[in-house]
Structures are given as structure tokens and as C-alpha cells.
Amino acid sequence: MESKSNYNNPQTQLDNEGSFVDKIILEMKQLIFKIVTQMLKIESQSVFFQLLMRLIQYMQLNAILFNRQIWKIWQVTSVSQPLHTFFNYFMITPYFDLESFSYFVVIMYVCLSLFLITLMLIFVIGFYSNKQNQSFTWAMAILKTLIEFFLSILFLPFVDVFLAMIACYDNGKGQFQHFLFDIYCWENVHIVHGIVAIIALIIFSFTTLLFSMIYYEVNYLPQKLNSKKQSRSTTFLLLYELVMVICYTFMNDKVYEYVHILIMLIGSFLVFWWFHVEKPYNNHIIQKSYSMLVTFHLWGVSMLCFAKYLEGVLFFGVIFSWMGGLPLIIITLIRPQNEQYEILMTNLATCQQPEQIYKMTNFLQQLQYESLNDQTSGLVIDGFLDHHKITCIRDDCHLKLKGLPNYRRNKIGLNDSNLQERDVDLSIVLYQMYLNQTKRFQSFIKLRLKFAIYMYEKMKQKQNALIELQAIEQMFPKFDEEFIIFRFKKIIEEELNSGDGYGNFDLGNELQFQNNYKTLQRYIERSSLLHMDFWSLLQEDFPDLSKLNELGQKINNSIVQIEDLWKKMQKQSTNLAKALRLYGKFQIEVLQDKEQGEELLEKSRMLQQQVGLNRNKATTTFINAEDIGLEALPTIVIATTVDKFSQITNLNKACCNVLAYNKSELLNKKVTQIMPNIFSRFHDRYIEKFMTLNVSNLFNVDRYIFVKQKHNYIIPSFLNIRMLSSFDDTTLIVGQFKLIKQFKPICYIITDTEKIIESISASCFSLLGIDNKLITHNKIYINDLFPSFQEQFSSFFTKSGAPIKCNNSLLQTKSPSYQQSSEQQTEKQKSDKCFQIYQCNVSEIRDFEKQLVGYAIKLELIQNEKSFGTQQNMSLLGEKQQTEQLVYNQLQFKFIPKIMTFLAELGNEANSQRVDQSVNWDQQDQSSQITSNLGMEYQKPSTEKSDELQLISQSVKLDDGIKTLRLFENKIQDIEDREDIISEDEESGRQSVFQKIDNDSIDVGGNDNLNVFRSRTNLLQLINIQQTPKVITKLNWTMNLEMLSIVTLSFVAFFLTNQQYNKISDQLYLVQQVGIRNAEFFNLIAAIQNLQMKQLGIWTFNSDLESAQYEKDQRININNTINTINEINTILTLNSENDNAQLKELYTKNIVNMRVSEGVFQKYDLVQAMQQLLSKSLIIRDKQLEFMTPNDEDFKFLVFNLLNDFSNHLKNSTEQYSIDLSQKTVDNRQELISILGTSSGILGVSLLLLIFFLIQMASRLQEILVLFLDIPDKTVKFLYSKCENFLSNIQIGEDDEMLSDFDELEKEEREELNKTLKQRRKKKKYKNSNKELRNLILVTLIFTILFQSYFIIFYFLSSEMLTNLNQMVPEINSTSYCESFYKFVEGAERHVFLNRDISITGIDSYQLLKSGIDALYQIDSYFHQEHSLNVEILNTVYVDAFQEIFMLQPCAIFSKQMQTGTEEDCKSFASGAIDQGMAVGLARFIENIRFLLTIYEQFYGHPEVSFSNAVRGNVIFKNITQNDDNVTNYIYNLNNFKQAKELRVMQSTYLKATFRYLFIKLKEGINSDMSNSKTQLLALFIIFEAILFILYFVFWLPLTIKLIRDIQKTRIMVMMIPLKVIIKIRSIKLYIKDVILEKAIEK
Secondary structure (H helix, E strand, O other), X not given: OOOOOHHHXXXXXXXXXXXXXXXXXXXXXXXXXXXXXXXXXXXXXXXXXXXHHHHHHHHHHHHHHOOOOOHHHHOOHHHHHHHHHXXXXXXXXXXXXXXXXXXXXXXXXXXXXXXXXXHHHHHHHHHHOOOOOOXXXXXXXXXXXXXXXXXXXXXXXXXXXXXXXXXXXXXXXXXXXXXOOOOEOOOOHHHHHHHHHHHHHHHHHHHHHHXXXXXXXXXXXXXXXXXXOOOHHHHHHHHHXXXXXXXXXXXXXXXXXXXXXXXXXXXXXXXXXXXHHOOOEOOHHHHHHHHHHHHHHHHHHHHHHHHHHOEXXXXXXXXXXXXXXXXXXXXXXXXXXXXXXXXXXXOOOOOOOHHHHHHHHHHHHHHHHHOXXXXXXXXXXXXXXXXXXXXOOOOOOHHHHOOOOOOOOOOOOOOOOOOOHHHHHHHHHHHHHHHHHHHHOOOOHHHHHHHHHHHHHOOOOHHHHHHHHHHHHOOOOOHHHHHHHHHHHHXXXXXXXXXXXXXXXXXXXXXXXXXXXXXXXXXHHHHHHHHHHHHHHHOOOOOEHHHHHHHHHHHHHHHHHHHHHXXXXXXXXXXXXXXXXXXXXXXXXXXXXXXXXXXXXXXXHHHHHHHHHOOOOOOOOOOOHHHHHHOOOOEEEEEOOOOOOOEEEEEOHHHHHHHOOOHHHHOOXXXXXXXXXXXXXXXXXXXXXXXXXXXXXXXOOEEEEXXXXXXXXXXXXXXXXXXXXXXXXXEEEEEEEEEOOOOOOEEEEEEEOOOEEEEXXXXXXXXXXXXXXXXHHOOOEHHHHOOOOOOOHHHHHOOOOEEEEEEOHHHHHOOHHHHXXXXXXXXXXXXXXXXXEEEEXXXXXXXXXXXEEEEEEEEEEEEEHHHHOOHHHHHHHHXXXXXXXXXXXXXXXXXXXXXXXXXXXXXXXXXXXXXHHHHOHHHOOHHHHHHHHOOOOOOOOOOHHHHHHHHXXXXXXXXXXXXXXXXXXXXXXXXXXHHHEEOHHHHHHHOOHHHHHHHHHHHOXXXXXXXXXXXXXXXXXXXXXXXXXHHHHHHHHHHHHHHHHHHHHHHHHHHHXXXXXXHHHHHHHHHHHHHHHHHHHHHHHHHHHHHHHHHHOOOOOOOHHHHHHHHHHHHHHHHHHHHHHHHHHHHHHHHOOOOOHHHHHHHHOOOEEEEEEOOXXXXXXXXXXXXXXXXXXXXXXXXXHHHOOOOOHHHHHXXXXXXXXXXXXXXXXXXXXXXXXXXXXXXXXXXXHHHHHHHHHHHHHHHHHHHHHHHHHHHHHHHHHHHHHHOOHHHHHHHHHHXXXXXXXXXXXXXXXXXXXXXXXXXXXXXXXXXXHOOOEEOOOOEOOOHHXXXXXXXXXXXXXXXXXXXXXXXXXXXXXXXXXXXXXXXXXXXXXXXXXXXXXXXXXXHHHHOOOOOEOOEOHHHHHHHHXXXXXXXXHHHHHHHHHHOOOOOHHHHHHHHHHHOOOOHHHHHHOOOOOOHHHHHHHHHHOOOOOHHHHHHHHHHHHHHHHHHHHHHOOOOOOOHHHHHOOOOOOOOOOOOOOHHHHHHHHHHHOHHHXXXXXXXXXXXXXXXXXXXXXXXXXXXXXXXXXXXXXXHHHHHHHHHHHHHHHHHHHHHHHHHHHHHHHHHHHHHHOOHHHHHHOHHHHHHHHHHHHHHHHHO
């Protein structure tokens, strides 16, 4: 069956669909509106606290006035600088100095966290505030406090913090330098912080500005501190603060000072205007505080302009003028201000500015409030009322009509006995002002909003206010206006729903009720269609359970909408008879709730009876005057205003058909046009008196009247009038005509008091032979027609009247139409027409003053005169007429939906009366009663024709009950598979005794109220028990534990990785310090060797001063070396973790073999050994030069120990620190792998549990849906047909008749239902395309993959960095070790030249030197090899530095950054070898050592060698030993070789600078890489946490609520099954017992 309804329209309320973005915006708006509405219910903070916040705000505005960019403009820095410092104490950013960037970052994230907590509270309260047993008082109080702080004293500091993070400028070097901190912007981690700051600034500013626009009390309530006329002043102040912070953050250049000051001046003036001139606050104290705030600030900005442009020119010390002017401003503002009384003189008739009217009405309300305690305000009101009385030009002006007699003023909402007459007058005047001016300025939303609020607050016209708000809502209001509409609509609807708002009738109530009734009908249509779709889908061979569930959800939603609307309608009007019938029929026919439906129908009958008893009461039960076109009865609307008094303003098509007019012919015409002349003469005065006296007994009473058609013929009818009061204080009179059905030859005549005919009905032409033209052109008396009329006149006033003889002979000469018609008649017809007998009834017509104005005559044709004399003929005539009328009345038509035809049948009078009552009780009135009385008093048995009709109606199906059977297993069965057949009897027969007992226990409490199957209401209450399903609880616990674990793991991974990075950085620093320490020990050997060589006389000086200076420099070098070593040892001691076993052994065990004296050795730990060496170094530093001989014990102690076992342990310590560095990277990777594995395990288990619980939840839902498959197909078809018939009756307009035969068919339907339940049924197969479950599992899987992806990405990002670090460890170790090793080899060579007998590292010093030279080549090659391997993973900082040092010209770096001397010296040193790159320099260093060793080999043991031939002019021979020991002299002279001098300078200057500079750059590059890695990880971490926050609060929590509701709605679907079916089907009973009942008992 194809059914149509209003719900097929996609724009209906239920199917309204918009874009996803529109829905999100709408949801967010409603969320914010709901939160602010609840916040406004909480009491505001104290006045003292508000004043304290104003003081802090003023200090913050002064911080803008003295910000870091313009405070020097004041020029008197001795005053402005302290003020700048003081005012900055009220901000956050100035508390941090250049070196505290990390602390500033912490504070920024604290601010952001505080704002995120606010957002979280908004979402939590918004989502859960509607849940039962949920109290959010404390959360709401916290949220309100935070919002108020954000709107006052926290906005400027927070914005300043977020903008300070990106306060950067171009330093001219291609980099952005931070203005407040010693960092570079948009590099490394600052990128993340900057992006977060920008996003936080946008969201924080946008959210705060939104709340500033709507967080205020719009009513004039001075006791509430946030009561304001408008909120945009606060919004503009916040915008001004935001703009000023942006200005002084980014306008760093002095050239922008003029622009800065100009913006500040304009902004401060606008803020001053908004607060001081507009005066938005209704509380005088708060308004004064804001006036002072903005005035002080404007004064300060003005003085700043003077200081900028005129300081030192015309003025001096402007800042003192600023300070001195503040007290004067305070005195000026504290003084009472003159009110703007001139606005009260506005002429409303000529005013063209709605804003002025808006201000005027606001000021009047303020005066009305203040007049309670202020006599002056009362006098001002009196003056205004007098002025308004004079200037008001409207005819309906209250003050002008007030003194007139019988004036009825509208005092709705003004019934308070404490109100003075002045207050009542002002309230009515304000009401009229709002009403009239909103008509003039319909697009001015502010005024219309005030009008709606005034109607609600003052006039108590809640429905009218609601209608006005709904109308404004369609005018595209602004955001703050939308909130006002939302808030007051919610307040009014809550009051209306609570029953407090429908006490008095007004037009708004009736309009709303009629709209709701139509909406109810549409909802019921849609629900019926959905039920039909559900039962139709269930009839399929393979029903889809997911589609069944989807339809069931829609059905539940539609039923909830119907129930909510029904509750609202019950409180709106008492005219519920029709709605009760519709809803009751819906309950019976569609919802199968016979108990509730019959209760509603019974209420409808009782209500209709009560309405019939109270017809004389002035209760309005009518229609919407704008929609009368939908009414079946002729309806007309008449205006009562002065300009359209008694004019027709509207009428429906039925009225036009009756009167034979077009609608345009009657609109704006006087209603007297459709009245007989005798009534039209006094009708206007009648209405005037009616409006003045308000005669209530005329309401809702059917009055017998005559209506005049277009052709001037009258029609008798019954008129029912009602008076409707509209929201604009006008009155409408609505009348409905109920025409009298005529089944007899009757005509009507109206005469005046002289019995002259004035009006006739159209039937007079056929009965009496007169027409309208005849009586119009001739004066015809009634006696002309009925000669005996005057004689019988008194007898006509009885109820039965009297017969009278008509004589038309007088008319034959006067009526041309009669003559024309008589020509076509036979003589017999003419004779019969001239002498006819009529039954005559006469009634008087009187005006409203009870004066007789005429007579109404009713004439009923009885018979011609020939048969009049015979009583028998009269009896037979009456009996025949009775029979014909009876058959006509008893013939009824019944619509049969199954065969789509109408069936005629004869019913008795009782059935007819019952049908009439069930069809339209609200139309059962006096007219229907009178009409029924017009029938005959006798009945006759049914005719043969009626018997035939009854036989047709009782026809049966011939094939009903015929089945095809077979014999199987000794039983006769249907030809169906035995396995597919289920019989309730067979099932019960197979049960054991215990099962039967258990099954019987389902009906526990059969004799008490616990029997859930006794009524549908009990079962519904049982199902509706609110309890979170266990599967949802488990699902929640699983998700909560998963989220908690994921958050914990993410925090652990992030902070652990950061900690490891910091440890790696610290370890890298330790490796650097260990290398420097080792190199410093060999510097110590070189310095001691230099002093010894000076003592031996090896060095040649030009003067004693030079010699003394050299000795002093070496001692200073020793001292500095000792201090450096001590500092490094302290650093190593404090920072070493001692996790390395060998390092721990070095520092704690005595393993360093030290020579104490000749042949005496003792073992120390490394620290003790170093202390021994340093103490000896101090002794040598202070020892006289002459005692520094080769045989000196202190010298021997140092040289021997530094070059032997101690040096080996130093080298070992360097390697161990490098090993520790490598181990830390490995350990960190292991920890990340553990976290990755843990996260995988947790997410995997959680995924399985979530999928398991989701499947379990789906199975719970499927259990319910499968129950419907146990319903027999014929039962399903029966339920479908019930819904179909119900919907068909609604759509063909028989909603009032659809149950007229319910009592007759009830037994038949019960038998049909029982018959369908006894049918044997198949085991239905089904399919379940549960897309929702698949989608949930897919989303869960995606989210799990997303969570795991975070840890995988985190691992790979960290692991890549750690792998690179581990690969770079050999190069790091080489860079740290090279300096000390180069110095060790050079020192070993000089040791060989001085004393070859002392071994080095336990072997011959000469052999060690030779192997050391080879090791130098190897380490140099290894160093470059490692660098080439790592060049792709090394930071460009180090790669560039390495290239510059080794391959390019490093002299500039040495001279400028390492302070090695001048660049020219570097370039000229070693014939320019250093300037060619240290790759050449190191090769020259090694070759110099080899060259000296080669010369040494020539000298050692060969005294006969010629010195001059061996040295080739490199040095001049010097007899150092002052003897003939040529070998010793030759060897000593090697130290004076050019190569030897190059070695000493290179190792003390350039080698030191090279490796230390490289390590610095290497460390800088690694730290930069780690910083970049930290930045990436931080960005990933923040994004991940934000995603978690959004997923949990925005996705998961609403999803949980939705799942709970879905389960509850699916359970409620059981109620779609009739109780009779539930009782008959065992599986459904068991489900209710096992699942629902047990859970209810647990609950």
C-alpha cells in the first residue's frame, strides 16, 4: 500500500538534515547557550570582589599604558620606570628574565591547561547535565569562576603570555631573535611552542569573546551584578586589550610608536563611549567602577599623547599631570550624574529612530524600579504619563480611554494588589509602546526582544512572548540575540510544561495548541508509517535484523516525540477531546495498548460531556483564526478595532459556498451584508454593547439565526460565536455556522412588526410562489398569503404551532415569475398550489434592548386542501413520511480497508446515535440535537433491502481454514519441513516437569501487582528502569583502563626519552671534559719539561727579563692546568653515575701503580693518583728553578707516573666514558622497545576486549530482535493491517470515525488475533547486516592502530636519533682523545730527548715513540674515516666546522673564536701550513716528530757525527752541558730546532684549538639534533594527547550515552508486541523473566 503523509517532505522537523558543519555549529551553540543559562542561575560574586577585580583590571590597563615599548615616551624615566615595573606585577610575562625561557614555557602550558580544564568542564557539564542523579553544582561553580576570571583579570595576562612566546624580531643575520629571551625563534623546540601558543591564543580569544557576548543578565535587575543592557561593551574591551597586546608585541620598532599611540587613543575612546556614555550595567556601583576604569585609561592615553608630542616643547612633567588628574576624575565621577530626562520627551508618533525608542523604554523601566524607593523617579513617571497623554494620537491610548465609562483595560499580569495606580498605568503604556513600535520597526530585533521579555516578565503573557521569540528567531538574529531567544524560550517552555503558564486563555495558547495538534497528527502519521514498515519488513522470508533495529529506533524516537508533545498539549488547553480521541486511537490501533487507549477515549467522552454542561462559561475552544480554511464548518472572523469595526477580516471556503459569494467580495465588508435587514439595523450597536459589557453567556452558545445569501435569500442556521484576545490587545469575534438540514418542504419568512414581509428563504418560491423581486418591489403583508394569519396569530407561538391555509390568488397578478411558472403547470397543479395547508410556527425578533422588531415565521407544507379534511389520510401521510425518513436516516456507509470499498447497511437508531457521538463530539451541539428532533418519532422494521445489505456485510471467505496436510510420524501435519515447524503445544509437551514449573513461575505474583503481564503499563515501567547494562559498564572500564594506560605510557615514553636525551647530553659533556682533563695532564708535563729545560740552559733568551717572564708564564700555566683539572674532577665526581663497572673500579679501587720513590711503588685509585700528581705539581710550581734537576724526586715522580701506568688509566677512563655514552643510547632503545611492546600488548588486549564486549552488546540487541521472529506471520500481517487501516482513516479524513465500530469489531479482532497465534509457524531464518557493529569495530580498530602508530612513530623517531648517536660514538671518542694523544706523543719525544732511561708505559721510551708516530698516522686516518662514514648523519654545524678546520682556512676561526692569536700569525706559522687546513697541519706535526726522531737516531750513540752536517742549518750548536759530551749536547740542541719549536707551538695552541673547537661543534650539532628530535617528539606528544582528549570527551563519552540509549530503545521495542502475543509466545516471556525482570529485581 502506498501511503502518503507530511513526513515524506525532507524539510519536516523529524527529518531535518543539514550539512555536517551546520550540525556541529548548532550543537556547539546549544552547548554554550545551555552552559551560560545554568551559570546565570548561580548567584554572582560580592560587590567587594567585583570592585577588587576592577582595580586589578585598571592596573593591567596601566601596564598597557606603560608597556615595554612605550614607557620611555613619558621621558621622566625616574618615575615612569618604577611605574612600568609596578604595573607589570599584575601581568605574568614580566616575571621572567632572559635566561628563564624554560620556566616561561612551563607557565604558558599551565595557562593552557587551565583553559583546557575550562573546556573540559564545558563538555562534561554539557553532555551529562541531563542525566539523572547527576549533580554538577561544584563543577558549575568552578566553571563560572573561571569564566568570570577570563572575562576580567585573566584575559590580558593569558593573551600576553601566548603572544610573548612568539614575540620575535629579525636580527639582521637571517635569524629571528626572541625579544624577551636569549633564544632564536622558530628553531628547534620553539617551533612547537610557537604553534601551540598561536592555536591556544586563537581558541582562547574566540571562546572568551563568545562568552563575553552572552554571559549577562538581560533583565533590569540591579541586585544582580551582571545585569546589563547589552554585553558588547565587555566584548569590545577584551578586543581592545587583545589588539594592544598585539601592537606592543610586534611593533618593536620606534617608527611604529605613532601608529601604536593612535590605535590606543581610538580604542580607549571607543571603550570610554561603550562603558561611560552607554552605561551598560544596571547596578550603579558596578557601572561607576567601569566608568572610572575607562575614564582613567582615556585620561592616561591622552596624557601619553601630550608626552609624545608636547613634552619638552610646551609641557614638562606630563606624567605628574596624569597622576594629579586622577583624584579630580574620581571626584567628578563619584558625584551624582544628571539623568537623560530629555529622552522622555520623545514624540513616538514622529520618531524614526528605533534605537531612541529602545533607550526610552529601558529608561522608563529603570525609573519604574527606582520609584519604589525614590520619590523623584515617581514624580518623573507622573510627568511622563501626563506628557504621553497629551502627545499620544492613537485612539486606543490607555491614558485617554482610562476615564471613559465601561473601559476594559488589559491588566494581565498586573493583578498585584501592592501595585500603585501609577505603576499599572506605566506598565500598560509601556506595553502599548512596545506593541505599536514593534509594528512600525519590525526588523529592529533589540526592541522586539525587549517586548517579548516584557510580556513574559511583566505582563505574564508567556505564550505570546514565546510566539514573539519564535518570530524573532526567523529574522537571523545575532549571536547574543540568539542566546537571549534560547534562554527565554527555555525558561518559558519549562514554566509552560510545569503547568504554571496556562492559567489564562489568550490567543497565543490557542494558536500554539492548534499547531501542536497538527504536529501531533503528523507525528502519529509518521509513527504509523514506521510501524507499517517494521511489520512489513518482518514478513520477509529473511528479515534483516539491523534494519529492524533501525526502524525500531526510529519508532521509539517518534513515540518519545509524540509523548513529549502530548504532555505539552495536556498543559496548554482543556480542549483535548479531539486530541484525546486521536491519541487514544493511536494507542489502540498502532501501539496495541488497549488499556491506555480506552482510558484516553473515556477521558475524551467525559470531557465532551463536561464541555456540554459548561457551554455557558466563557471558555474558548476554537481554532486558529489564520487557518480557518481547514475548518469544515462555515467560519467567519470579524474585527472589533476602531478602524475596522464590524468588518469581515477572514472567512473560509465553506462560508463562501453557503453565502454564494467570492471571498474577495466579503473581505473588509461590514458583517451586516450577510444579515437580513431587520438584524443589520441594530447589529453595530449590539457589538458595541457586547464589547463593553463582555456578556459571557453569549460565548459557545448555539443561537438560532438567519443568514442572507448573495441573492438576498435567507438560510436558517445555528451560530456559535467566540471572542479571541490576540497578543496585540485586539479582539476578534469568530463565528461558525451550522446549517439546518432540511428533509421536509419548509420555508422561512421574516416580517417586521407590521407583518410586512422583508426576507424570505429560497424555498418560498417553490412552496408559496413568491420570490425576492416580488417582496422588494411590492409591500406584501403576510395576511396577503394567509388570510387567517391574524386570527390564528396567538396559536402560532406554541411549540407545535398550528396549521394554516395558504391562498396565493392575490399573487397571481403581482408576481411575473409566478405567472410564467404557472403557464407550464397543469390545471390540477395550479389548483393544488393555490390551496395548500402549512404547519406554521412564529417566533419574535427583539433587539439588544428587548424591543420587538419583527417576526420569524416557519412554514412546513402538510397537504393540499383536498386531503386535509380526512384524518385517515393525514395519518397515512405521516406514516409514509416517517418510513421514508427512517430509511434515509438509517442508511449508513462503512469503509472496508481490505477490499477498498464502501459497504451500505441499515442500522438502528441507537447505533446511529452512537456513530454520531463518536464521529465528532466537539461538533455535537445544539444544532445536532435540534436536527435530530426534527425527525419523526416512529420507527419501522428494516426493509428487505436492508436485509440484503446485511447479508453482503456478513459474507465470509470460502477458502478460510482449508490446508494441505500429510501423514507423518503418525500425525497429520502441514506439508512443510518438520524441522521448520514449531508448535507451542509441542514445545510445552517436550518440557520436563521442572521446566514447566520454571515456565509457570514467570507469572509470579499473579494475584498482586508484580505480575508484569497484567498490563502494558506495568511492563513498560519494568523495561524503563534506568540501569547501565553490564556490558556497557565493562566496555567503559576497558576503555578507561586503556586510555589511562595509553596516557601513562605516552607520558612515560616522552619524559623518559627526554630524560635519556638529557643524560646523553650530559654524558657527551663528560666525555668532552675527560678529554680536556687528560690533555691538561700532558700540558702539565710540557710545562714542567719547559722549566727543566730552562734550568738545564737549553733555551736561549735575549735578556734576563725575557727569561724571567718565560719562567713566570710556565708557572702560571702549571697553576691554571691544576685548577682546570680540579674543576673537571669536581664535575666528573658530581655527574658520574658510576654505572660503569670499570669506571667504578678506577675511582674506588687501588689499581693505579704509582712510583713513590726510587724502586718503591704503591697503588692508588685514579682520584688519589691524580691528587698525588697535582700536589707534586704544586710543589714544583713553587720550587726554585735551580732545584729542578733531572735527579729531583718530585720531578721524577711526576714524569715517571704521568708517562706510565697513570696515562694508561687516563686513556681507559676516556674510553669508558665513551662506552657509557654508547650504552645509554642502547639502554634508551631497549626502554623504548619495552614501552612499544607494552603498548602493543595493552592495545591488543584492549582491542580484543572491546570487540568482545561490542559483539556481546550486539548479541544482546540481537536477542531482542530475534524475539520478533517468533511472532507468527499471520499475526504480523494482522498488526500490519491494523496500522494500515488506522493510517488510511487518518489520510482520508475519517480520524473521528475510525473507531465508530470498535465495540462491534473488538470481539472479531480478538478472535482473529487468537486465531493467528494458534497457527503453526516456521523457524524463520534471518540476516543481520549490522553496519553499526562493523563500523564500531572498524573505528575501534582504527583508533587502536592510531594509538599504536603513535608509539611506533615515537620509537622510530627516537631510535633513529639514538642509532645515529651510537654510530657517532667512535668519532666522539676520537675527537675527545686526539688532543691528549698528540700531546702525549710530543711530550714523549721531549722526554726521550731529556732522559731516555725512564720508560714510558712500561716499555723503552724510544720504542714507544717510534710506535707512537705510527699510531698518530693511524689515528689521523681513523678519525677522517669515521667522519666520512658519519657525514650523512652528522649535523651540518659540525660538518661545516670540520670542513673549515681541516680543508679550508681555519686561521680566522682560531683567532676569533679560540683566541689563539692574530690571524696573520696563524697564516705565517709553519710556512702557512695551518692556513691550508689542519689536515696539512697535522701531517706537518707528525712529520716534524719523525724528522726530529731521525736526527735523534743520528746523534744517539754517535758522538763523532758532525752536528752541522746533521742539522743542515736548522739550528746553531750550543754547548749546553758545558763539557765534551757531544751526544747529550746534540740531543739537547734538538729542542731548539725549528721543527721542535713548531711542535711546541702547535701542540699548545693549534692542536688544542682544533680538537676543542671540533668537539664544541660536535656537541652543539648533537644537541641540536637531539633538540630537533625533542621538538618532533613534543609535537607528536601534544598532538597525540589532544587526539586522546578529543576522542575521549567528544567521541567516547557521547558514544557511551548513545549505546546505553540504543540498548534501552531496543529493549523498549518489546512493547511493540501486544500483551496477548507476549503471553502466547514462550520465548518472549522467558526473555522478560530472565533478562528484564531479574535486572529490575537487582536494581
